[in-house]
Amino acid sequence: MGRKILFITTDQQRYDALGCNGGRVARTPVIDGLAANGIVFDRAHPQNVVCMPSRSTMLTGQHVSTHGVWMNGVPLASDAPSIASDLRRAGYRTALIGKAHFEPFIDPFLRFAENRIGSAGLETEMVIGEDGLPTPHRGFEHLALATHGGMGPFHYARWLREKNPAAAAMFFQVLDQQLQVNAGGGGDTNAPQVKHNDIPRELYHTEWVADQTIDWLSSLPADADWFCWMSFPDPHHPWDPPKSEIGRVNWRDLDLPDGYIVDATERERVLDAKPRHWRMWYEGTFVSNYEAPAKWVPKTLTADNVREVNAMAHIENELIDEAIGRVLASVASRGWGDDVDVLYTTDHGELQGDYGLLFKGPYHTDSLMRLPLVWSPATSAKVAPARVSAPVGLVSLAATFADIAGIARPDYTESARLPTNDEEARELGHERVLTEWDSVLFGKIVHARTICRDGWICTAMLSGTVHDGIEGELYDLANDPLQHNNLWSSAQHAAQRASLLDDMWSSLPTRVLPLRSCDAPV
Amino acid sequence: MPDFPTWSGVSTNRYIARMGSVRRHVHINRDPDTVWALVGDLARQHEWFPFSSCRVEGNKRWMTTPSGITFEEDIITHDHALRRFQYRIVGNPGITSHLGTCDVIDDGHGGSTVVYSTDMEPEALAIVVAGAAGEGLDKLKRLMETT
Known part of the structure; x- marks a missing residue:
């Protein structure tokens, strides 16, 4: 028997959501416990700040330029490498339970396997692998798929319709008629994408993901090695946790988050010091990406809206933590407790009021890029607890899974495994982490490339609809932890900027061509 | 800074706010009359486009997707000489404007270029249609070049 792997992801969660990372509101004792006995990464970045590209990086161990999912709506190639396939070939049982999103959601033609599998209620779909033998979709023998509500073709929605046909309509409607x-908004403050959801907690997707995980693990023999990706759709908007849980955090009692600049004049001064698309989005004149509501103007966001959105996210994070606790108890009851590596992270962050903004987009600051990442190695591996300050990326996850399983790092991966401490980070070459952004939807073209290294974040905005190719961002993380002071144009920091850019351009992989086509907005 | 490739597949008309305008094309090593024999038979589009079924009555057509959605269409143009057909999705409250166009163009060297264009509101759905068109054209090419 080898080490088993429970890979837990949330969706659109901030670094500071967790108690172990300084979060002061949501109670997350289960993850905090994993952190106390494991490795906490204080500078983990995604390679893209929206779902599909970031999740594709987790699965392939590749940067966006290589796997080719350059924005939401671009499907990951059906024959793209998958660490789940490698683990399965090594004898691991494999499952993905919850949100996958390697392929577009909006798919009336059922072109994509995730939607076909969900709509048919299948466990997986077999394809012919590179070895000429049948292999399950992306290496997962068991898929139980969910997304942010009760609509659509996935397993959770089908289950929900059977349990309570009215339940799907209780969720906030994520997309409008167009x-x-x-x-639209709701809750007490008419905050965007907030709703008091009548759904009973036991029917909420967080509980379903945990229940499905427990069921699948219970189906395995005691001597099985397994890789289970448990993927919670929360705390991604809509912020509509079960109404029964709203009393956990009263938004009226919340302090405003540190990143929210209360004074509008100061807020707009900070935005104006950033590349122009920041202020243009704030004013509602340039909504560059599908993931932000096109008809919503961030400038209208009130302090109470920010409090309420944050309260809802905290509630959802508590529910996730409790669900994980149930799963870990089930794992322990099987006698696997000493042999399970638990890795916890998310695909990208959430602005959640920072700079007067919500949601996500080409805004490469800690709000979206600094992620929770906790690795609790199996007790049997005897790894000492540590906090790692070196920059790492989700691009290292695939190699980490391989290492845990005792198989060679696959050739297709582009980064070394995660380190277990800062000394090992140096040995493994974790000097920098890179993030890419490309969006071209609806004629609004934005390209950005970012490096984080030596306590600096540097972003180059490439030529696009509103950028001329000479703008960018440069932040000193030690002295400006909220990234309010853009030093890009500072003569004093020109050499620092040039050094970071040189390193970034030489470190980014060459883009694989031809570009994959965008086949849906998300 | 490296050179960046052309980003294609979605509209880059920055001045159109709501209308999605998309286009996909494929080159096929078969003469245009042979290609048009299939493409121009509007009741057979499900043989190459990712629809599950297709029904034509006069200038009306009904196309059903594998997920069970049926689109009612008015056939606007069906020109054998030009090798063009155009259609509009009608009677669907979620689609406020639509024009689909498919052209089979003689490349002058014994082959064909097939162009599938869609102008559509809501714009988000146009991208989905573009993806389906891309897959359909790829299948059309395989069908034509292997039979």
Whole structure:
């Protein structure tokens, strides 16, 4: 028997959501416990700040330029490498339970396997692998798929319709009649994408993901090695946790988050010091990406909206933590407790009020890029607890899974495994982490490339609809932890900027061509 | 800074706010009359486009997707000489404007270029149609070049 792997992801969660990372509101004792006995990464970045590209990086161990999922709506190639396939070939049982999103959601033609598998209620779909033998979709023998509500073709939605046909309509409607991200609001403050959800907690997707995980693990023999990706759709908007849980965090009691600049004049001064698309989005004149509601103007966001959105996210994070606790108890009851590596992270962050903004987009600061990442190695591996300050990326996950399983790092991966401490980070070459952004939807073209190294974040905005190719961002993380002071144009920091850019351009992989086509907005 | 490739597949008309305008094309090593024999038979589009079924009555057509959605269409143009057909999706409250166009163009060297264009509101759905068109054209090429 080898080490088993429980890979837990959330969706759109901030670094500071967790108690172990300084979070002061949501109670997350289960993850905090994993952190206390494991490795906490204080500078983990995604390679893209929206779902599909970031998740594709987790699965392939590749940067966006290589796997080719350059924005939401671009499907990961059906024959793309998958660490789950390698683990399965090594004898691991494999499952992905919850949100996958390697392929577009909006798919009336059922072109994509995730939607076909969900709509048919299948466990997986077999394809012919590179060895000429049948292999399950992306290496997962068991898929139980969910997304942020009760609509659509996935297993959770089908299950929900059977349990309570009215339940799907209880969730916030994510898309509007024009298939745009819904700009409507609700709750107590009419905050965007907030709703008091009548759904009973036991029918909520967080509980379903945990229940499905427990069921699948229970189906395995005691001597099985397994890789289970448990993927919670929360705390991604809509912020509509079960109404029964709203009393956990009263938004009226919340302090405003550190990143929210209360004074509008100061807020707009900070935005104006950043590349122009920041202020243009704030004013509602340039909504560059599908993931932000096109009809919502961030400038209208109130302090109470920010409090309420944060309260809802905290509630959802508590529910996730409790669900993980149930799964870990089940794992322990099987006698696997000493042999399971647990890795916890998310695909990208959430602005959640920072700079007066919500949601996500080409805004490469800690709000979206600094992620929770906790690795609790199996007790049997005897790894000492540590906090790692070196920059790492989700691009290292695939190699880490391989290492845990005792198989060679696959050739297709582009980064060394995660380190277990800062000394090992140096040995493994974790000097920098890179993040890419490309969006071209609806004629609004934005390209950005970012490096984080030596306590600096540097972003080059490439030529696009509103950028001339000479703008960018440079932040000193030690002295400006909220990234309010853009030093890009500072003569004093020109050499620092040049050094970072040189390193970034020489470190980014060459883009694989031809570009994959965008086949849906998300 | 490296050179960046052309980003294609979605509209880059920055001045159109709501209308999605998309286009996909494929080159096929078969003469245009042979290609048009299939493409121009509007009741057979499900043989190459990712629809599950297709029904034509006069200038009306009904196309059903594998997920069970049926689109009612008005056939606007069906020109054998030009090798063009155009259609509009009608009677669908979620689609406020639509024009689909498919052209089979003689490349002058014994082959064909097939162009599938869609102008559509809501714009988000146009991208989905573009993806389906891309897959359909790839299948059309395989069908034509292997039979």
